[in-house]
Amino acid sequence: MKFEVTKKEAVILDPTHRMQVKSIPVEVRTDPLTGRTSRICHFRLLKFERPDLNRLIEASRNTCPFCPEKVLEVTPCFPPEIAPDGRLSRDDQLLFPNIAPYDGLGAVATLGGRHYLPMTEIEPQRIAGGIGLALDFYRRVRAIRHPESVYYLLSWNYMPASGSSLIHPHLQVFASSTAPNQLRQELAAAKTYHAQNGRIYWDDLAAAEMAEGSRYLGRIGRIEWLAGFAPFSVVGDVVAVVAECRTMLDMTEDDLRGIGQGLSAAMAAYDKMGIYNFNVCFFPGAETDEFARLHMVFSPRIYYNPVLATPDATALRTLYDESICVGFPEDIAAKVRPQFQALSHRNGDD
Numbered sequence: 517m518k519f520e521v522t523k524k525e526a527v528i529l530d531p532t533h534r535m536q537v538k539s540i541p542v543e544v545r546t547d548p549l550t551g552r553t554s555r556i557c558h559f560r561l562l563k564f565e566r567p568d569l570n571r572l573i574e575a576s577r578n579t580c581p582f583c584p585e586k587v588l589e590v591t592p593c594f595p596p597e598i599a600p601d602g603r604l605s606r607d608d609q610l611l612f613p614n615i616a617p618y619d620g621l622g623a624v625a626t627l628g629g630r631h632y633l634p635m636t637e638i639e640p641q642r643i644a645g646g647i648g649l650a651l652d653f654y655r656r657v658r659a660i661r662h663p664e665s666v667y668y669l670l671s672w673n674y675m676p677a678s679g680s681s682l683i684h685p686h687l688q689v690f691a692s693s694t695a696p697n698q699l700r701q702e703l704a705a706a707k708t709y710h711a712q713n714g715r716i717y718w719d720d721l722a723a724a725e726m727a728e729g730s731r732y733l734g735r736i737g738r739i740e741w742l743a744g745f746a747p748f749s750v751v752g753d754v755v756a757v758v759a760e761c762r763t764m765l766d767m768t769e770d771d772l773r774g775i776g777q778g779l780s781a782a783m784a785a786y787d788k789m790g791i792y793n794f795n796v797c798f799f800p801g802a803e804t805d806e807f808a809r810l811h812m813v814f815s816p817r818i819y820y821n822p823v824l825a826t827p828d829a830t831a832l833r834t835l836y837d838e839s840i841c842v843g844f845p846e847d848i849a850a851k852v853r854p855q856f857q858a859l860s861h862r863n864g865d866d
């Protein structure tokens with residue numbers, strides 16, 4: 517496992533110090549699996565202003581299609597072969613077709629009736645319930661051998677900077693025979709890795725990170741938690757590797773609970789930095805991909821300029837597909853780790 521770092525420096529004459537020579541460090545990190553690069557640069561304090569969100573939340577409430585008074589009227593239903601009752605439910609959480617699907621099979625799962633759930637109030641069991649509802653959906657489309665039931669995909673855009681057009685918390689649940697770019701590239705590289713080493717890349721990654729330690733966050737049940745070495749997010753990623761699982765359907769209730777607990781820990785840590793938007797994606801293999809290991813990436817989002825609502829997805833990120841991270845992932849891991857340690861003390865399994 518090679519964690520490759522190329523160190524560079526930019527030299528400027530600094531206008532804030534009488535044009536004295538100043539060296540600004542930049543690191544280019546290469547993902548050990550895919551070779552994707554991520555730049556560690558634009559260093560800044562990991563402390564962000566959180567604006568008053570009350571107006572935004574109140575203004576969006578009346579027209580929200582996912583609030584309990586509207587949801588059964590305005591959201592679509594599945595044909596009977598997928599859901600005889602039209603929609604699936606668990607407690608106060610509902611799953612129904614996405615009215616704007618990405619593929620032949622697209623659904624949305626609400627995380628309950630509350631229009632706005634602050635990041636620190638999203639209970640682990642609510643997250644587990646939402647993913648459980650997604651698994652109910654995957655089982656049904658698998659049972660009818662739907663042609664799209666190859667990759668079971670789940671993503672979460674939380675709050676507007678993440679790309680979410682709604683405040684009301686919800687998961688994007690879909691199944692597709694077409695793996696999205698990043699997943700396809702990861703699986704292709706993992707297949708090569710498996711052929712060369714006879715091992716699954718993510719198992720080796722988790723072991724290497726645990727041994728190295730500076731990005732390792734902890735274990736919950738059989739799930740290993742790490743800070744991403746070459747992150748997607750401007751403020752670092754939290755990665756979960758679910759041992760022994762290939763697809764979403766391999767997860768047990770214990771795994772769902774563990775994912776919920778770990779995500780809550782990550783949210784609590786980033787909340788302390790003033791961050792309140794994030795993306796999550798699960799990366800599964802197909803059932804027959806013996807080289808795949810189910811993993812998940814939690815990737816917080818910020819506004820570069822909150823006053824202008826400037827997104828953190830610039831030309832560099834969108835067209836060059838190059839990530840930048842404004843802090844060293846090891847320093848970010850040190851901020852996130854205490855939340856995971858607190859969790860393992862509570863669980864009594866450290």
Ligand SMILES: [Zn+2]
Pocket residue numbers: 577580581582583584630631632684
């Ligand atoms: Zn709502």
